[in-house]
Amino acid sequence: MGEATQGSKELAVDSLLEALQSEVPLNGGTRCATCIVINKLSDEDSKELVLWLADESNTSMLISRGLAKYGFVVSGASIARHRRGHNG
Numbered sequence: 001m002g003e004a005t006q007g008s009k010e011l012a013v014d015s016l017l018e019a020l021q022s023e024v025p026l027n028g029g030t031r032c033a034t035c036i037v038i039n040k041l042s043d044e045d046s047k048e049l050v051l052w053l054a055d056e057s058n059t060s061m062l063i064s065r066g067l068a069k070y071g072f073v074v075s076g077a078s079i080a081r082h083r084r085g086h087n088g
């Protein structure tokens with residue numbers, strides 16, 4: 001009878017989120033430090049960071065300092081550039 005072989009399928013990524021994020025094109029092939037951090041964080045943390053980035057009342061320097069405290073060094077300028085859609 002048909003025996004199902006399971007668990008042998010190897011995926012390159014751990015989650016759908018990771019798969020989708022890996023497809024997001026980075027401007028001119030430049031690795032954006034902010035995008036890299038978003039990819040490194042857990043799903044929960046990355047969602048939180050994205051929310052803070054979207055809220056314009058949070059300055060880029062505030063987010064930079066918060067990330068540094070959490071062990072991720074990203075300059076305020078890098079965060080500001082990410083927020084402008086990687087332009088300039």
Ligand SMILES: [Zn+2]
Pocket residue numbers: 032033034035036082086
């Ligand atoms: Zn970015």
